[in-house]
Amino acid sequence: MRPRTAVSACAFLVALALGTGACRTDKDNIQRWASTVQGPKKLIAVLTHDKYSIDLRVEAALALVGMKPRNGRRVGIDGSDEHPGLITSLGTLPPAARTTIVSRLVPALEIEVRKPPPVAQGGQISPDPSVPYKDAAFALLTNDRGRLVADAALRQRLRAALSHWISVGFPQRYDDSSQTYSVKQMVTELRSDAVKSLPNQIVPGAGKIDAMSELIADFGDPATKLAASQRIVVVATDIASENWIRQKSPGVEAANKAAKLTPTPEQFRAQMDQYQEEELLRVFASMKRLAGAPVIEFLLRFAQDKSQSPKRRSGALAALQGHLDRTSVSQAEAVLAVAAAADTPDQVRDVALLRVGDFPRAIVIDRLYGLFDNSAWKVRWVAAELVIKMSDTSQLKEFFERIGRIDSMAITEPLRYGALMAEMKGPIKPVEVISSFVSSAHPAPARFTAFGYYYNHGTKDDLAKLAHYMKDGQKAPSCAKDAQDCEWKCEVAADGKRETKDISTLGEFVEFCVKPAVEKRGTP
Secondary structure: OOHHHHHHHHHHHHHHOOOOOOOOOOOOHHHHHHOOOOOOHHHHHHHOOOOOOHHHHHHHHHHHHHHOOOOOHHHHHHHEEEEEEEEHHHHOOHHHHHHHHHHHHHHHHHHHHHOOOOOOOOEEOOOOOOHHHHHHHHHHHHHHHOOOOOOOOHHHHHHHHHHHHOOOOHHHHHHHOOOOOOOOHHHHHHHHHOOOOOOOOOOOOOOOOHHHHHHHHOOOOHHHHHHHHHHHHHHHHOOOOOHHHHHHHHHHHHHHOOOOOOOHHHHHHHHHHHHHHHHHHHHHHHHHHHHHHHHHHHHHHOOOOOOOOOHHHHHHHHHOOOOOOOOOHHHHHHHHHHOOOOOOHHHHHHHHHHHOOOOOOHHHHHHHHHHOOOOHHHHHHHHHHHHHOOOOOHHHHHHHHHOOOOOOOHHHHHHHHHHOOOOOOOOOOOHHHHHHHHOOOOHHHHHHHHEEEEEEEEHHHHHHHHHOOOOOOOEOOOOOOOOOOOOOEEEEOOOOEEEEEEEEEOOOHHHHHHHHHHHOOOOO
């Protein structure tokens, strides 16, 4: 046998713990085996056999961690079909031996985990060499319910190192596809410790603000959430500024040039406004997750800013969902002010009224009733719907009395109000209140609203009652001047065809709108 063959055979036998003391395994063998086909088996043999020194066994463990993936698997850490990996092998060791090795292994892993990520050069980012070490550290910490690291101080060192790894270079590391355990998976285990430093990375121009916001919202402690709330307000303020437009314009101009586009100055400004709006709406989504007093104050102020587009203002109001203080009169007044302003765009008003619904009835009911006098019938329509949804049947009489005071009305209103009333809860049935408002003793808006209930929920048992009113000559409420989409029409059958009929009286409303709907529906 030639000398080279003899040496290789000896090293192989030693690695499998089958040789004798004549063959010596050292650090050079360990490092070389990490790159050979049979290397994992040899390293596992050194790790698990007590004939080797602790230094060499720890060296073998680190070599297993640092091995390059094979077929997409970190075989040194997780093992393969042919051999176990580091984590499984540590689990097979006697407790005393495992404790000794782990006590030396953790500090070595800690050093590697705390190394900063590589810096991009020429637009390219090299692989992060710390990834396998943080994967091994996390596996040690969590495998078999943490049994592999019994010492509390060592566990805390691993947690601190992993939390540091997450907080440094978050955007790059969050998207690193080479890692076995994702950042989100790690934060789920590490909880608040892992996100304490993330607010420091929420700055204008940073990447993955949405991911950081999500993790802080889900796992951050109150102090971390407050810090993130303050930071993201700075980001949103920057995006909404003219300075942001100036900073981003060169990049958009370059993209236009590459695409051979030559927009006019007006078109380019519109392009930038749209870009800015998309970024604002994106950060609003993150704000919705984070909330906090700074975010709420910013969004309320933004929603009231009439210089902002309707889409931006409604986006700010939508981001407030579930975060307004239900006991805050000032917050309720701020939202109601947006809803009540005559020049508020419909898109913004609709969302503002949804936010009004987030407050208790007692705080907002008077202002909602105040909107019944708004010159735009659609404003009253949305406000009245909200009043009904916030009320029970003991408050239904109050609604009828207030709706009876209005000067104009669209046919859409009584039909919708009647449908919602049937769903109301309370000490009495809705129909018991509604039936008392069909008589001529009440104003037209209240009576038409009462018959709107029968349009939606009347049965054939009600037809005799309805017939009594088909000759009622009370005038239908008129539409306000220039009221958009306001009309009094019903579709009726005539000579086997369907045609639209103008409604001018209560009798016509009952005969041509309510009665056909009841007959078509029949008895439930």
